[in-house]
Amino acid sequence: MQESIWNAIHADEPPATTPFASNCPSRVVLDHVTSKWGVLVVVALSRRSMRWGELHRYVEGISEKMLAQTLRLLEGDGFVLRESQGTVPPRVDYSLTERGRELGELLIPLVQWVSDTVARTDQPLRASA
């Protein structure tokens, strides 16, 4: 176990093990999981595994390219499991790994909260774009 990021916040210079340090590898993964589509894909797969086409229809507005790219990225990071049945027509199932499920449990409250907060706000949340 490593230091809490709270310790980092106390210090003037953050330790290299937290994403506040520019050379920390966690920044890369953090970028992946907080990417525009990455969040939605992980949350979508949190409930149940889905096929390619299902995901594409479900995460509205994502292009095929971005879906493929996002899935490959998340697979590379060990969050998503890709299972291709060798059948024709092709059928590929995507699901979360154990690590992906852990991530989902952190992302779901975030998405839920943002969604709720925006919906609840009477005055527009943003003054400018």
Place this chain on the structure above:
Amino acid sequence: MQESIWNAIHADEPPATTPFASNCPSRVVLDHVTSKWGVLVVVALSRRSMRWGELHRYVEGISEKMLAQTLRLLEGDGFVLRESQGTVPPRVDYSLTERGRELGELLIPLVQWVSDTVARTDQPLRASA
């Protein structure tokens, strides 16, 4: 209160109140708070308010432009409070609003978990870039 995003996941078509729908306004805010620098700034401000220069030094690698842009965005979304004492040389304090603090409590576990997971992983987490 609105529907849980879980209901959305059960349905074939997600309701317009969740970020799965392409026209949902929460997508915009979600993009802000999950942006590369947005996450780090909110988490940094979660512990204590900071001045411009402090933040700039603390969130390593962020350019002045990006810091200003991120802060303006988060201020527009109501997450960050900007207090400029009219003194010269200028002194500006940034802190989280109540809403910002709520957000921080969701982001901290995420950052912590990613940081821990990456640090704990022996084999490289990502197969490809």
Place this chain on the structure above:
DNA sequence: CCACTAGCTTACCGAAAAGTGGGTACCCGC
């Protein structure tokens, strides 16, 4: 009196992300 500081803003430009349109392979139903 000149440089230096803090906290920005704006203009400019290259890089990277993301959208578009096409193609592929294979089989099925008509």
Place this chain on the structure above:
DNA sequence: GCGGGTACCCACTTTTCGGTAAGCTAGTGG
């Protein structure tokens, strides 16, 4: 044999992101 469905990949273009550099204000140290 033609079109449609599935799950992609590749090339091209557009859009956005993000970094560099300069400028601005006003007081302060040398």
